[in-house]
Amino acid sequence: MAHYRNNSELFTERRGIIYTIFNSLGKTFHGSRVLRRSRRFGRIAKNRLSRWVFFLAALFSISLTVYGLKMFFQAKIESTLSMPHNLQQEQNMAETILVSDAGRPPKSKHRKQHFPCEVQFMKSVDGLVEPKSYMNFSQFSLEYVDEEEKLSENDLFEPQFGGHQTLKEREKSFYANNQTLHCGFVKGPLGYSSTGFDLNEKDKAYMFSCKVVVSSCIFGSSDFLRRPTSRLISQYSKDNVCFVMFLDDQTLSKLSSEGNYPDDRGYIGLWKVVIVKNLPYDDMRRTGKVPKFLSHRLFPNARYSIWLDSKMRLNSDPMLMIEYFLWRRNTEYAISNHYDRHCVWEEVLQNKRLNKYNHTAIDEQFNFYQSDGLTKFDPSDPNNLLPSYKRFNGS
Numbered sequence: 001m002a003h004y005r006n007n008s009e010l011f012t013e014r015r016g017i018i019y020t021i022f023n024s025l026g027k028t029f030h031g032s033r034v035l036r037r038s039r040r041f042g043r044i045a046k047n048r049l050s051r052w053v054f055f056l057a058a059l060f061s062i063s064l065t066v067y068g069l070k071m072f073f074q075a076k077i078e079s080t081l082s083m084p085h086n087l088q089q090e091q092n093m094a095e096t097i098l099v100s101d102a103g104r105p106p107k108s109k110h111r112k113q114h115f116p117c118e119v120q121f122m123k124s125v126d127g128l129v130e131p132k133s134y135m136n137f138s139q140f141s142l143e144y145v146d147e148e149e150k151l152s153e154n155d156l157f158e159p160q161f162g163g164h165q166t167l168k169e170r171e172k173s174f175y176a177n178n179q180t181l182h183c184g185f186v187k188g189p190l191g192y193s194s195t196g197f198d199l200n201e202k203d204k205a206y207m208f209s210c211k212v213v214v215s216s217c218i219f220g221s222s223d224f225l226r227r228p229t230s231r232l233i234s235q236y237s238k239d240n241v242c243f244v245m246f247l248d249d250q251t252l253s254k255l256s257s258e259g260n261y262p263d264d265r266g267y268i269g270l271w272k273v274v275i276v277k278n279l280p281y282d283d284m285r286r287t288g289k290v291p292k293f294l295s296h297r298l299f300p301n302a303r304y305s306i307w308l309d310s311k312m313r314l315n316s317d318p319m320l321m322i323e324y325f326l327w328r329r330n331t332e333y334a335i336s337n338h339y340d341r342h343c344v345w346e347e348v349l350q351n352k353r354l355n356k357y358n359h360t361a362i363d364e365q366f367n368f369y370q371s372d373g374l375t376k377f378d379p380s381d382p383n384n385l386l387p388s389y390k391r392f393n394g395s
């Protein structure tokens, strides 16, 4: 796996912006290309979009996911953006970026203060050009398990959203090979009820049309809604980027009771509200991982996708972010550094401190990661997984 440390000269900001860039798709599991295949596997659906995003949970993070597409930019920018000539065939290429951005300073006096950092974005989206050499990454095709069957009649089979992946299958899924893998949205056999994350057809059709996506979610009324700062978003992006906020009914009623109702077209500000029914997990944080990690499933034709934690407000134009974090560096994926924590060891402690989840279960998971080879983050190791520009103080 290739992990590239960022060129630190570029990041003189107080906090690191991008900390991990996976530059070589062929050696990572962060992206993929779907090639057309004529064969259909019995219970395996063919999915045109083929990448899956994986990133470390950083509370404050924006992730960008890049996909291939046919006709990407229209209208005004079409003339200024020159697409790779072979883009037609590259419609399902996938890449990812991780980006970080500036959140608001936390209010609590127990927390450190954090301020927005300067990012050297281009001044405007006018003249933005996707580099010709961009997407020169390894390509492979992925398909996803769509449906699982009971193995035998007296099998106590319970369909689940993530399916029933074995550890061996999990291991295989990390390699950038042509393969079929479990990636959520797994249905049970006919007659079984939905495994969750149900969307209405109109929203699905809208999501199907998206080429560039900014998405976020709030489930279980766990947060308030932060609208993108409209004056900082170009008209081009307003016209061409899908800004999708996934909510459950509970959150929608709470927001509505506070005066944030979707308009007739289903928008609250720039956010297009998409209601998710039948949440797949009781734990809202877990459900929130579905749109976060599986945006390539939700937006199967998107070429770029940015994930925004609900704690963050979008204060930059998404196209400028794509230019800065992906195009300018020829990278596929960018992820933000966390403000304070840089290591799973710290994250585990913090999750327990805040009682975010059953502590025994956290320990089990943590032990599992360690048995998988996870080691403590060492900021002085040039090959460390998550390069950080901030001193790791271990607190």
Ligand SMILES: *[C@@H]1O[C@H](CO)[C@@H](O)[C@H](O)[C@H]1NC(C)=O
Pocket (backbone or CB within 6 Å): 132, 133, 136
């Ligand atoms: C694409 O990458 C290969 C090797 O990684 C390199 O030889 C080739 O010049 C690159 N092509 C472009 C257009 O950048």
Ligand SMILES: *[C@@H]1O[C@H](CO)[C@@H](O)[C@H](O)[C@H]1NC(C)=O
Pocket (backbone or CB within 6 Å): 035, 036, 037, 139, 140, 141, 176, 177, 178
């Ligand atoms: C994946 O399959 C395609 C044909 O469907 C083939 O051209 C390509 O070389 C394969 N890639 C890998 C990494 O096996």
Ligand SMILES: *[C@@H]1O[C@H](CO)[C@@H](O)[C@H](O)[C@H]1NC(C)=O
Pocket (backbone or CB within 6 Å): 358, 359, 360, 361, 364
């Ligand atoms: C916490 O997790 C452990 C291990 O997964 C489990 O055995 C236990 O029942 C859980 N406790 C609660 C209260 O859910």
